[in-house]
Amino acid sequence: MASRKKVLLKVIILGDSGVGKTSLMNQYVAKKFSNQYKATIGADFLTKEVMVDDRLVTMQIWDTAGQERFQSLGVAFYRGADGCVLVFDVTMPNTFRSLDSWRDEFLIQASPRDPENFPFVVIGNKIDLENRAVSARRAQGWCHSKGDIPYFETSAKEAINVEQAFQAVAKNAMAQESDVELCSDFPDPIKLKDDQAKPRENCAC
Amino acid sequence: MACEEFPNNFDVVVLGTGLTETIAAAAFSRIGLKVLHLDRNDYYGGAYSNFNLDGIEDWRKANETRNSDCNEDEEIPDKVKDLLQNGETVISLNRDNKTAFNIQARFHVRERTAEEQAKADLKFNTFKFPSLNEQNPTSDISQEEEEKKEDAEQSESPATDSGVSSCTEKLNEMLSLTTTSDNTAEVCEIKDFSQPEPPKSDCEDSHAAQVENPPKHREWTVGDIKDDWRRYCLDISPKILYCCGDLVDLLIQSDVARYCEFRSVSRVLTVLNNLLLQIMNLALKNIKANYLDKPFIEFLKSKKLTPNIQHYIQHAIAMVTDSELSQVGLTKTKKFIQSLGRYGNNAFLFPLYGTGELPQAFSRLSAVFGGIYCLATTATHLIADSDRKCCGIITSKGQRISCRYVVAECSYLPPSLVLKLNKRMLSRAVYITDSSLLPTGDSELSLLHYVSPKDSERPVTVLELPSSACVCPKNTFIIHLTTISNHNDPSEDFNDVRETLFANEVLVQNKDTVKPKILWSIYFNQEDNSKVKLTEDAVTNVLVASGGGDPGVDLDWCVAEAKVIFHTVCPTEEFLPKPPNPEDIILVDDAEASTCQGTSEYLEKNKEEISEIQETVSTDSVQEAV
Numbered sequence: 086m087a088s089r090k091k092v093l094l095k096v097i098i099l100g101d102s103g104v105g106k107t108s109l110m111n112q113y114v115a116k117k118f119s120n121q122y123k124a125t126i127g128a129d130f131l132t133k134e135v136m137v138d139d140r141l142v143t144m145q146i147w148d149t150a151g152q153e154r155f156q157s158l159g160v161a162f163y164r165g166a167d168g169c170v171l172v173f174d175v176t177m178p179n180t181f182r183s184l185d186s187w188r189d190e191f192l193i194q195a196s197p198r199d200p201e202n203f204p205f206v207v208i209g210n211k212i213d214l215e216n217r218a219v220s221a222r223r224a225q226g227w228c229h230s231k232g233d234i235p236y237f238e239t240s241a242k243e244a245i246n247v248e249q250a251f252q253a254v255a256k257n258a259m260a261q262e263s264d265v266e267l268c269s270d271f272p273d274p275i276k277l278k279d280d281q282a283k284p285r286e287n288c289a290c
Numbered sequence: 291m292a293c294e295e296f297p298n299n300f301d302v303v304v305l306g307t308g309l310t311e312t313i314a315a316a317a318f319s320r321i322g323l324k325v326l327h328l329d330r331n332d333y334y335g336g337a338y339s340n341f342n343l344d345g346i347e348d349w350r351k352a353n354e355t356r357n358s359d360c361n362e363d364e365e366i367p368d369k370v371k372d373l374l375q376n377g378e379t380v381i382s383l384n385r386d387n388k389t390a391f392n393i394q395a396r397f398h399v400r401e402r403t404a405e406e407q408a409k410a411d412l413k414f415n416t417f418k419f420p421s422l423n424e425q426n427p428t429s430d431i432s433q434e435e436e437e438k439k440e441d442a443e444q445s446e447s448p449a450t451d452s453g454v455s456s457c458t459e460k461l462n463e464m465l466s467l468t469t470t471s472d473n474t475a476e477v478c479e480i481k482d483f484s485q486p487e488p489p490k491s492d493c494e495d496s497h498a499a500q501v502e503n504p505p506k507h508r509e510w511t512v513g514d515i516k517d518d519w520r521r522y523c524l525d526i527s528p529k530i531l532y533c534c535g536d537l538v539d540l541l542i543q544s545d546v547a548r549y550c551e552f553r554s555v556s557r558v559l560t561v562l563n564n565l566l567l568q569i570m571n572l573a574l575k576n577i578k579a580n581y582l583d584k585p586f587i588e589f590l591k592s593k594k595l596t597p598n599i600q601h602y603i604q605h606a607i608a609m610v611t612d613s614e615l616s617q618v619g620l621t622k623t624k625k626f627i628q629s630l631g632r633y634g635n636n637a638f639l640f641p642l643y644g645t646g647e648l649p650q651a652f653s654r655l656s657a658v659f660g661g662i663y664c665l666a667t668t669a670t671h672l673i674a675d676s677d678r679k680c681c682g683i684i685t686s687k688g689q690r691i692s693c694r695y696v697v698a699e700c701s702y703l704p705p706s707l708v709l710k711l712n713k714r715m716l717s718r719a720v721y722i723t724d725s726s727l728l729p730t731g732d733s734e735l736s737l738l739h740y741v742s743p744k745d746s747e748r749p750v751t752v753l754e755l756p757s758s759a760c761v762c763p764k765n766t767f768i769i770h771l772t773t774i775s776n777h778n779d780p781s782e783d784f785n786d787v788r789e790t791l792f793a794n795e796v797l798v799q800n801k802d803t804v805k806p807k808i809l810w811s812i813y814f815n816q817e818d819n820s821k822v823k824l825t826e827d828a829v830t831n832v833l834v835a836s837g838g839g840d841p842g843v844d845l846d847w848c849v850a851e852a853k854v855i856f857h858t859v860c861p862t863e864e865f866l867p868k869p870p871n872p873e874d875i876i877l878v879d880d881a882e883a884s885t886c887q888g889t890s891e892y893l894e895k896n897k898e899e900i901s902e903i904q905e906t907v908s909t910d911s912v913q914e915a916v
Binding site: 128129150151152154155156157159160161162164193196271272274275276277278279 | 294333334520521538541542547548549550551552553554633634639642643647650651653654657658660662663664665667733758760
């Protein structure tokens with residue numbers, strides 16, 4: 086299909102502060118890990134090109150920029166998300182319990198066309214730590230009850246399973262994308278860029 | 291999602307998340323200052339917010355119970371006193387505020403019958419649990435939509451026409467569109483100045499088109515609209531951006547543009563029987579000093595223009611009233627012309643999902659650079675030291691925060707500290723309608739400056755938005771109306787425009803069906819808080835930001851206001867310079883830091899500069915923001 090549009094997927098990462106959202110994103114895109122991400126500073130969104138079923142897809146991964154810390158993510162953050170990664174810390178049960186409210190918050194704010202089949206992925210992060218407190222079975226159970234959300238256990242620090250988790254969200258988002266393409270009957274919206282020539286300030290007229 | 295305390299020290303505390311405050315907050319964070327940004331509401335934007343259908347109902351109810359009065363003489367609670375140090379005093383702040391008055395909202399369609407409700411429930415259920423049926427839940431109308439889609443594609447004009455780059459060219463091309471008049475015309479479309487297509491001389495064309503392609507005669511019910519409540523994005527201060535305006539330039543320069551997308555306002559409509567004008571060229575070439583202080587209308591008359599062309603320039607392009615001075619009219623005309631050609635052949639842009647997205651975009655930039663955001667939290671008191679200099683706040687959670695400056699939207703400050711220079715109210719109406727004012731495809735955004743023959747000094751700005759602007763579901767339109775208030779009841783300010791442009795609710799049959807039918811409406815008054823300044827009683831190091839409510843179409847003045855606020859605090863710093871690429875903003879371990887180009891080093895570098903500036907900024911420098 087030569088004439089197919091270039092695909093851009095917006096994927097957002099949600100979860101309590103400190104579960105490793107920024108680390109996961111950086112590990113996945115930049116292959117870097119730092120213990121220093123106390124509260125997110127300077128994390129915006131990163132883009133990565135991935136192959137999904139022989140198709141090149143640009144994945145734009147949006148961090149919360151720390152605005153989740155005081156429950157102050159505006160609705161604009163959620164707009165137009167094609168996929169959502171829900172993250173908890175396997176050593177912190179309260180971050181696992183928050184998944185329900187993050188999922189609900191996402192569905193309310195992003196209001197996707199088909200909430201039951203929206204491509205979520207759940208990540209239990211920090212499996213490299215000793216003091217694990219949420220079992221894989223418990224997390225699996227929750228994911229199953231929410232319409233079989235794919236579940237991945239990762240370590241952003243050790244780069245375990247990170248690639249697989251993001252690949253899964255890209256794949257599932259693309260599966261939805263083909264539905265969406267059918268209904269997008271409008272031309273692409275305008276992105277403001279520098280390259281559009283600005284008409285001269287002092288034109289002759 | 292547990293709540294923690296804020297750090298105790300900031301450089302700047304910003305109260306209110308309207309556009310001016312968020313631009314300023316982004317600018318402060320961008321150069322490394324520590325910013326705490328609070329809003330008393332649980333949503334962003336203040337007077338610039340946008341809501342879905344449920345949200346706007348909550349907003350209406352909240353405004354009914356809200357109290358704008360600040361009891362400045364109230365006794366200071368002991369727990370606040372306990373947080374003060376020697377010689378410090380506190381000033382009580384407004385905790386609550388009405389953002390709108392006289393709000394009336396209602397549906398103009400009937401409720402569903404029990405039978406229809408049962409049917410809808412069934413459909414809703416298949417939508418919620420589509421386990422077996424893979425079909426799109428709206429498949430019963432999909433064919434119709436396919437057809438519509440094709441229509442829309444055909445009517446889509448080429449997105450960019452790069453040949454048009456200078457105003458002169460544009461104007462010359464305009465000249466090729468000569469005009470003829472026809473008295474039967476009602477709404478004329480002025481479109482695509484550079485396309486030398488034969489001009490539609492009147493509305494007969496478009497009316498004929500409607501007959502061929504009649505709008506769907508669907509009877510709407512309250513339930514039909516409520517089912518899609520989340521798909522509506524209703525701005526309480528709908529605004530558009532000049533393509534060559536300061537806000538567009540700032541969005542690009544600061545990279546905040548990467549957080550938002552836009553649509554062109556593709557049609558400028560005017561209610562007159564005539565079309566295009568030769569005069570643009572003449573008018574701009576002959577900016578004569580002796581007209582600058584005379585009304586714009588006199589300038590136009592002196593150019594021997596026909597009344598229709600005068601009308602068009604005055605109302606559709608410059609959007610000024612009869613008494614407006616030439617200088618203003620010409621400046622606006624020039625800005626309009628300059629804006630053509632930058633993003634397609636239209637002068638204005640509208641943000642997808644609404645104006646309310648813009649403050650959130652600037653907030654995000656601030657957060658990316660370390661700004662701390664907390665909604666549903668405000669400051670109850672300002673703390674002033676013995677020199678009447680502001681040195682902190684008490685939050686509504688009872689925490690003392692020290693800071694060097696407080697930037698507050700005017701409604702956060704008590705009346706004794708703020709002078710409101712524009713003593714007037716706006717009236718606004720928002721309609722959900724079943725069709726466009728001028729149906730020629732379903733993806734046009736339209737601007738109309740409506741001048742009532744009865745009151746030419748109070749024109750109504752009409753902004754029509756289709757579903758492609760992501761503000762409403764398919765087959766509906768959002769129409770915003772704004773005017774300066776003249777009646778106690780805001781709906782009365784729109785009687786004339788409503789009768790002229792919209793279907794009469796009582797006589798819905800036949801004749802009026804080409805006009806859009808109002809399915810739902812909200813009316814309200816907003817106070818014009820766009821020009822404010824601090825009184826002499828104010829403590830130093832407090833800066834005030836306007837609170838919206840101006841009748842203009844654009845927001846460029848907010849950029850100027852934010853710049854003044856920023857430069858008052860940081861006179862020598864660059865205002866929102868281009869940030870490094872997101873890929874470069876990565877914090878790394880200390881070990882790596884020395885070789886890293888990322889933020890940590892960047893911020894460190896700025897810290898030094900900032901501390902230098904802190905020393906040079908005189909603490910009692912200018913307090914007025916505007």
